[in-house]
């Protein structure tokens with residue numbers, strides 16, 4: 172889909188297509204629809220990022236809280252969103268050993284107890300080793316820094332999800 176087609180989508184279709192670019196936050200997509208027309212995919216992405224940046228800290232934490240744990244209960248029970256399942260699979264989180272699952276679960280719990288929101292990282296840009304290392308390192312962050320870091324990861328996830336939905340303008344001309 173190119174940006175012209177994106178701009179011509181009625182509200183319902185726009186939310187159907189882009190409703191999960193930020194995990195389980197279709198409200199963000201619904202809000203940015205009124206900022207059409209977008210000049211490019213980057214412009215649509217910037218509108219989403221602007222919306223997130225304008226939220227109060229409690230709103231940003233809300234975005235983090237609806238993210239599923241990595242290698243957590245939703246992965247085991249098959250209740251992840253399609254996007255999240257693919258991302259966690261690509262990072263190898265669906266083939267962890269029992270010992271790795273235990274370590275991830277222990278660290279995820281420790282992180283959540285400490286910050287009050289789940290650990291979020293762009294799985295597609297990582298693998299199980301870098302995810303576990305980041306989880307241990309970021310646990311030591313000061314809260315404000317960590318919240319900003321997690322929101323940056325949400326934006327990276329959103330960037331990659333958008334790219335898979337909208338063909339870059341150049342490749343339409345080939």
Ligand SMILES: NC(=O)N[C@H]1NC(=O)NC1=O
Pocket residue numbers: 194238239240241254255258259289290291292293294295328
């Ligand atoms: N907890 C967490 O980071 N979840 C996410 N990361 C990612 O790449 N997809 C997700 O659902």
